[in-house]
Amino acid sequence: MNMPLQAPPLGSAAHKIVTLLEQRTGQHLDVGRAWRIDSALQPMLRERGLSSLDELVARIAAGGRCEEGLADLVVDALLNQETSFFRDAGVLDLVLTAAMDMVAEAPRRLRIWSAACSTGQEPLSLAMLFSEAQERSGLPLPEIRATDISARALARARAGRYTQFEIQRGLSIRRMMAWFEVREEYWEAKAELRYRLLFAQQNLMSDPMPSGKFDIVLCRNVLMYLSPAARSQVLNRIAGVLRPGGLLVLGAGETVIGHTEALVPSECYRGLYRLAAH
Structure with a gap:
């Protein structure tokens, strides 16, 4: 045997x-x-x-x-910094749909937080998505905050510079040409896109949380690397900065179930999570 x-x-x-x-x-x-x-x-x-x-x-x-x-x-x-542009694009489309519904219900500028943003592809994808939506429908551009524990990853995210391999992962030719410029051997996000993002270093376990309340928080493919106790701690901290009616976006293989009572699955947006009713 x-x-x-x-x-x-x-x-x-x-x-x-x-x-x-x-x-x-x-x-x-x-x-x-x-x-x-x-x-x-x-x-x-x-x-x-x-x-x-x-x-x-x-x-x-x-x-x-x-x-x-x-x-x-x-x-x-x-740290695992695996990421790409428009990763799980259907999830980002759902985020945009939820944002449009929120603004339709109560017109305002939304606040979005991309937690554990790595080298910046996720917040840049959001900035592109919402900029295009503004051109089509007049949807107000949200405030997009992006944080990561890695100073090295954040430096790259702020610069918005990517190799040919990185730029081709998830980006269409149309978006590459519309939102990026060739700088020697790199592709660099245009200033008008980068300036729509607010970057800061953030340890989700211990650093003070960003001030104010957020309408949408994306914390994708982070929990899977955490111990059970750390998962509960991070989820409870995120719940503390979600406004009533706000949504949490996790990775495809992640869930709040069994880790916190502060968040529950959303009935309106499949795969997303909202604050539990009290």
């Missing part, structure tokens, strides 16, 4: 790095995904002349001015 293969246990240094990641971000890296540690941190080891994860962990533990921020760089390198 063949026994199922099991991933080898984490070494001491890898275990400390996994613990650091979870303490800082709430993300849990299980044994089956531990291969990401070596692949993500090898460039940092080479850059600093370190021969092993043990040396890296020792350097972090030693602290000192020369290694200030090293732990943050390790965490940043381990």
Whole structure:
């Protein structure tokens, strides 16, 4: 009888790095995904002349001015920044439909938050979508805030510069030509699009939440990496900044069920979530 293969246990240094990641971000890296540690941190080891994860962990533990921020760089390198333009386009179309319904019910400028925005493709997609809707129907442009825990990802998002490979993932030729300009080997989002976004660094677990209430919050493909306790904490914090009638958008494989009583599935917009009635 063949026994199922099991991933080898984490070494001491890898275990400390996994613990650091979870303490800082709430993300849990299980044994089956531990291969990401070596692949993500090898460039940092080479850059600093370190021969092993043990040396890296020792350097972090030693602290000192020369290694200030090293732990943050390790965490940043381990974050999954997978994203693309108009990812799950049908979901973004549903967001636009919900926004139009909200404005029709109570005309105003909506507030939208793209949480864990990575390198900026999601908020830029929203900006394009709402700009096009304004041209067609006069829908007021919303305030779009975009946050991420990674300073490196945010720097790229603010710059709005993407490679040929990145720009082709999810963008039609029409949108590429309408909203981006070629800058040497990159495609750069036009200033009129970038200036419609407000970026800020944000740790969903511990940093103060953005001020005010939001009509729509997108927090897609984040919960799947969090421990159960962290999922509940993040969902409850997001519920605290949703206005009555507001909506939460999660990734396709994510749900609020079993993680919070503050949010429930929306009856009007399939796959989205609203505040629970009290």
